[in-house]
Amino acid sequence: MKTATIAAIRFGYGLGPEGQPDSPDAVLKSLKLPDKVAQAYPMLDLAAAQKMVTEVHALARKVKGGGKAAAERRTAKQKEINLETLGALRVSLARIAETSSPFRERLTTFWSDHFTAPVRGVSLTPFAIAKIDGALRPNLTGRFADLLSAAVLHPAMLLYLDQTSSVGPNSPAGKKRNLGLNENLAREVLELHTMGVGGSFTQDDVRQFAELLTGLDFRAARGFAFLPPKAEPGAETILGQSYGGEQPARLDDILAFLDDLSVHPDTAAHVSRKLAVHFVSDDPPQALVDQMSATWTKTGGDLFAVYDAMLRHPDAWTPVFAKAKQPFDFVASGIVALGIGGDEIMAMDDKKFRRAMFRTLNVMGQRFMLPGGPNGWPEEAEAWITPLGVSQRILWGLQVPSMLRKELPDPRSFVTRVLDDAASPRLVWAVGASETVPQGVGLVFASPEFNRR
């Protein structure tokens, strides 16, 4: 199979009408291009998120005080916040539609899921969205330490994983109000974001790390703060090293631990493997993972170098497409294949957008940015290629393209343009044998070749 075909399908959203990065070099180089689509299609930022949530909280207080008009305004505001999720999906898809670096969008989705914060409830949703451009996107190709600290200290993560309610039991605030530790964030950082569940940390490390994290705080009205009076006094020993102990406690000690954690061999191995699983295979060759992991260690967690190691490894270019596109990537690939433009997505009628994109993801079991837990979405093909999943892919293929395009392409040329030499002779034959044009186009979207990568 052509390198260009593999590059587009495995490291992007498939072939579209526009040219795609067609080699390991081109894919890597595309990451160095200016991030034009982020400017063209801006995502909700932290200041706007804070304003929204502050307003809805203020209205809630008025409602408690018996304000009837406030109740209506609160409902309207809540609705507005819920619509932000739809807006974030639009922006994400518009960026994919217009980008010259599909790999950058794939990485955004990967890290967004790695550092999951769901769009759940009005107090969290705006921050979960703001995390994408605030914490992830600027750090996609730098040191993992920077990405890790930006993600872990982001309001979305502090709120979602209960860090805002964790207080050092022996701190002034803890003693005065009889408050204590919440280990949630500490555990998930070790178990999910860095060392992995099999990592060499103990329950005592979790507890000590939770103590180190105390003092981190966020309030919508005031913003992020490190509050020494909430911090557990004394030094903490995590993974055999001592951190903190200064009086008053310092944010820098947390950053120092995250820095060390970001280059721990378990972190290098766990996150390298996760990248390889996401991009290459549900069961990636150990040689590929080892190469990435070694690069991680050698470069102190330089993510660009790790991507480079992955993209230059021969195992990343096997022509066997064993993975299945997750529903979001399926829909995004559909948009790219049909050549739908970013502006078109932004301007799309709400009802049509819900039917074609938002609801499709819900029924396929991948509610946009709303996985069931902090562990994010499953990777295995078997989790997605279920009777319900396949039926929705077939339906999408048969119905949605005609909703989005007045004139559908000739299925016989469409199959080749979208899949090139990845299309099997069986598929090419079946597409040509269709009763109608929509059916022929639908078969392309329903095909294993389109759904696998």
Added chain:
Amino acid sequence: MPKTLTRRGLLTRGAALIGCSAAASPLMTTVTFAAAPWDARLVTIILRGAMDGLDVVRPVGDPDYAAARAGLLKETAPGLPLDGFFELNPALSPLMPLWKAGQLGFVQAVSTPYRDKRSHFDGQDILEAGTGLDVPDHTRRDGWLNRMLQTQPGVESSTAYAIGSDEMKVLEGQAPVMNWSPNAELSVSPQARLLLNEIYHDDPLFRDSATEAIELAALRERDGAQLVGDAALPGGKLIPEEELAAFTAGRLREESRIAAFSINGWDTHRDQQKALPRTLNRLARTVLALRKGLGPVWERTTVLAMTEFGRTVRENGSGGTDHGTGGAMLLAGGAVRGGKVYGKWPGLSETALYERRDLMPTADVRAYAAWALHGNYGVSRSQLETEIFPGLDMGADPGLLL
């Protein structure tokens, strides 16, 4: 790759396809399922949004009820007498024949161990996980129904179904379960079926999933059609929950034994007397659709409808109620001992309330679910109290099942 396909070439190839491979074609054959390990059926309905148990099973015999709910009671028809102390919300009147036949019951003043923060999401997570609060959030990644399946031998993926497009955490976990949404509406022409068969020929994962999807879509049409005749809506159109119920019943009549789905719309902060009857009507139609669809199997069926928590005892300023604690649970089916409101009534005087605002829970809602699993599937009490609902004390057998 053929550049152009003539019509004649197509027909020949198509005919050859039909002629040669129809018998062996996976998309043309019927899916066969293994036999289920037990005979009893269990349908778990998660009522999302916090049902106001005090308006559904009204404690009119309590001296403090009328005062707490004066505005709400003014805007509704009188309840239907149940046992002299409780009355049924009139929107559930279609279920009265079941009550009289002993196939409908309720439990009052129950809750999960969740307290105080009153968040729908956390409340539902805990209800579906079946754990206590001592279990850290991150371990709450599977549901109690799934853990029950994990303890049983002979469970196949078709033994249990999560139905609808709502996430059903109660069934998530290591044990294999099926997931299908009857609104998937997958109906394809015979020619499309043949072509799908062709393109999935070499990919077993896609082939098997598509085969089953097409079978399930066909079943849904059959199961739905059986109900349309009786449906109350003009034109015999089913409401979405009846579609879920019809599909559920169809699966349970065959090899499946356990199903779970959601009914949403219980969060009645305002205009409760408009919103609640609508949702109750959907619940009533769902239960009746299950009974009709299940036919003779209804006799062996237990339906548990559970919600994440109850609502405040006193109505609020906008004709509704806010998030509370103690709530109610609905039981239905030929296997239950109905005609009875279970539970210990805590009273509604101010000092009897939880935090002076909510109905005080007098029992753990998980205990009732546990006794249903014990009675239907013979799951041992020790397994129920340690693995399925860790930390639960099931207490004395309430005698829910016949």
